[in-house]
Amino acid sequence: MKKLRSIILLAIVFLLTTGFSYVQDKQRVFDYSGLLMTSEVEEVEEILKKQSLEDKVDYAFVSTNDLQGYTGKEYMNLFINTKQMGYDKVDGDSALLLVDLQNKVVWIGTGGTLSDLFQDTDISNMVSDILPYTQRNDFQGAIQVFAHNIHSKLESKNAQSNRSSMTSSDDSKQYGYSDEDRESQDLKSNQKDDKKYEKERDGLFSNPLTCLLIGAVLAGIVVFTMIQSGKSSMQVSADTYTTEVRVNPYTKQDIFIRTVTQKTKKEKPKKE
Numbered sequence: 001m002k003k004l005r006s007i008i009l010l011a012i013v014f015l016l017t018t019g020f021s022y023v024q025d026k027q028r029v030f031d032y033s034g035l036l037m038t039s040e041v042e043e044v045e046e047i048l049k050k051q052s053l054e055d056k057v058d059y060a061f062v063s064t065n066d067l068q069g070y071t072g073k074e075y076m077n078l079f080i081n082t083k084q085m086g087y088d089k090v091d092g093d094s095a096l097l098l099v100d101l102q103n104k105v106v107w108i109g110t111g112g113t114l115s116d117l118f119q120d121t122d123i124s125n126m127v128s129d130i131l132p133y134t135q136r137n138d139f140q141g142a143i144q145v146f147a148h149n150i151h152s153k154l155e156s157k158n159a160q161s162n163r164s165s166m167t168s169s170d171d172s173k174q175y176g177y178s179d180e181d182r183e184s185q186d187l188k189s190n191q192k193d194d195k196k197y198e199k200e201r202d203g204l205f206s207n208p209l210t211c212l213l214i215g216a217v218l219a220g221i222v223v224f225t226m227i228q229s230g231k232s233s234m235q236v237s238a239d240t241y242t243t244e245v246r247v248n249p250y251t252k253q254d255i256f257i258r259t260v261t262q263k264t265k266k267e268k269p270k271k272e
Helices: 002-018 038-055 072-082 120-135 139-175 179-201 208-230
Strands: 029-031 058-064 094-100 105-111
Touching: 029 038, 038 058, 038 139, 058 072, 058 139, 072 094, 072 105, 094 139, 105 120, 120 139
Parallel strands: 029 058, 058 094
Antiparallel strands: 094 105
16 A cells, blocks of 8 residues: 555656646547547547647647536636646647537637637637538538638748748848948948049049140230230330439538558657
8 A cells, every 4th residue: 555655656746847748649529419420539639639739739629518507718718727738738828619509609718828819809700610510510620620720820920920030130130230241331432432533533634635725725815915915005204214312411421531651750869
């Protein structure tokens, strides 16, 4: 007895430490109302298994005649929690198709991230696609449409997410500048400046013949101006060749004549 308890305890510890693992061969069809034939149950199990592994969503089908006092939504939530539905973890992504024969209503429930992905309008549209199959008792076809619609919605979400990531990448490339981009822009800027300089250098005075022609025209204008100025008339008067002379009567000038004197020694008379 103690040995059995030890084995059970070890098994519980193992399950707690290893965590939840998605089982491929788990039961996915819970046909409590007997709507499907045995062969159909096997086919539907295979369909839901394949779709579960592809979409990483835990799919399940439930039919019942008694909601046990719950509403359809409450029954689905209770079923998901009781069966611990979810892909690779409890409360992971899950999708449940419920056929309520008690109220003759079809329900679709989602768990995990799918609860935020699917809005009420999405659920209503999928139920509208399923109703024609349930009305003619083609429950296998209804399950296939259910799984297909969930799969299509997930693909649409993934495609939209990829487009968003690609757009973000393009924006960062457009507004980001690497060293190569800067070098390319500097090279283009230098080439533009060189072209501008060449254009200025190749302007009006770049041609020698043009410069010579302009110089000849300017020289002709100067010579013509000088000739015209030389032909102008000039009146001669008495003051033309004279300059103003002023005389100051009070001016006095002393003239010194340089003389040379020689000193001779005078002899004294001799005394007799």
